[in-house]
Amino acid sequence: MIQLDRVSKTYPGSTAPAIEELSLDVRAGEIVVLVGPSGCGKTTTMRMINRLIEPTTGRVILDGDDVTNVNADELRRRIGYVIQQVGLLPHMTVASNIGLVPRALGWEKKRIRERVEELLDLVGLDPAMYRGRYPKQLSGGQQQRVGVARALAADPPVMLMDEPFGAIDPIVRDRLQDEFLALQQQIHKTVVFVTHDIQEAVKLGDRIAIFAEGGRIAQYDTPAQILANPADEFVSSFIGAGAAVRLLRLEQTGSMPLLPLDDALAEKHGRGEAAVVRADQSLYATLDAMLHAHDDVAVVVDGNGSVVGGLPWSTVLARAVDGVGSGPT
Numbered sequence: 001m002i003q004l005d006r007v008s009k010t011y012p013g014s015t016a017p018a019i020e021e022l023s024l025d026v027r028a029g030e031i032v033v034l035v036g037p038s039g040c041g042k043t044t045t046m047r048m049i050n051r052l053i054e055p056t057t058g059r060v061i062l063d064g065d066d067v068t069n070v071n072a073d074e075l076r077r078r079i080g081y082v083i084q085q086v087g088l089l090p091h092m093t094v095a096s097n098i099g100l101v102p103r104a105l106g107w108e109k110k111r112i113r114e115r116v117e118e119l120l121d122l123v124g125l126d127p128a129m130y131r132g133r134y135p136k137q138l139s140g141g142q143q144q145r146v147g148v149a150r151a152l153a154a155d156p157p158v159m160l161m162d163e164p165f166g167a168i169d170p171i172v173r174d175r176l177q178d179e180f181l182a183l184q185q186q187i188h189k190t191v192v193f194v195t196h197d198i199q200e201a202v203k204l205g206d207r208i209a210i211f212a213e214g215g216r217i218a219q220y221d222t223p224a225q226i227l228a229n230p231a232d233e234f235v236s237s238f239i240g241a242g243a244a245v246r247l248l249r250l251e252q253t254g255s256m257p258l259l260p261l262d263d264a265l266a267e268k269h270g271r272g273e274a275a276v277v278r279a280d281q282s283l284y285a286t287l288d289a290m291l292h293a294h295d296d297v298a299v300v301v302d303g304n305g306s307v308v309g310g311l312p313w314s315t316v317l318a319r320a321v322d323g324v325g326s327g328p329t
């Protein structure tokens with residue numbers, strides 16, 4: 001869907017390139033997160049995709065087309081863009097802000113109005129309550145939702161998101177991340193997402209590109225692979241402490257080898273005293289349930305509450321310890 005083909009960028013006046021010979025493929029419908037320390041070229045890379053920045057050399061291919069041959073209107077229709085400061089225009093209402101790209105594309109008023117309503121619903125804001133408000137009459141999280149709605153206005157297949165939740169407090173941020181993942185289940189966009197927060201990257205990314213100095217990609221892989229098999233010292237130190245716990249958050253309980261319940265556990269479950277987890281919950285949730293129940297085994301159930309098997313504490317711990325720094329997941 002998006003291919004960066006040996007792109008380099010040297011800013012005017014600098015001697016060293018910000019990005020050098022970077023190649024990266026993003027598949028249709030996946031969320032790719034660019035993560036890395038400040039100044040390593042994440043934003044530069046992202047902006048070369050929608051041509052806010054022109055590469056010095058190399059090519060950016062969008063769905064088979066070299067973006068340098070696509071005109072600006074067409075690019076805006078194909079690529080939505082969300083940034084940290086949201087960039088909502090303060091003198092325009094929520095509805096006008098969301099309608100920005102459709103207006104630029106010459107849509108009819110009625111179509112724009114309907115689209116705005118639909119988008120406000122999609123991002124969880126009541127249209128009657130919010131369409132007439134100005135940005136300063138919204139909370140940070142609400143502004144961010146409007147920013148997402150605006151980027152989605154012309155239904156672009158691609159979304160570029162540059163630290164969209166960066167300026168938001170941790171609790172709201174967590175909720176916006178959940179909402180964004182739920183939204184993505186419905187809209188299946190191809191998303192390139194920039195953050196410097198590895199936790200956010202692990203939570204949101206189908207794949208993560210870890211950037212090092214000078215726009216070098218130190219590792220490009222799934223979150224589970226990166227946590228379990230960091231490519232080098234730089235990646236390990238960037239992941240930092242807590243990789244084992246994060247791995248537990250990624251792994252589904254039902255993917256573990258389960259044991260049949262013994263009589264004692266079955267009875268305990270019957271009395272409602274056992275730790276119970278759904279197979280689609282994470283190992284992290286399972287560990288949490290065991291700790292709360294003061295139990296060393298959890299009863300795993302399916303979506304209907306039927307017992308699938310038992311999962312001992314030792315299996316969960318072994319997964320966390322073996323997962324980090326060893327074989328494939």
Ligand SMILES: Nc1ncnc2c1ncn2[C@@H]1O[C@H](COP(=O)(O)OP(=O)(O)OP(=O)(O)O)[C@@H](O)[C@H]1O
Pocket residue numbers: 011012014018036037038039040041042043044045196
């Ligand atoms: N307009 C510019 N002119 C000159 N140098 C620039 C310009 N924009 C960025 N740079 C430099 O290019 C490098 C990469 O910057 P970029 O903004 O892409 O990094 P980043 O990884 O997104 O950083 P951050 O996480 O801090 O946003 C940095 O060294 C930066 O100083």
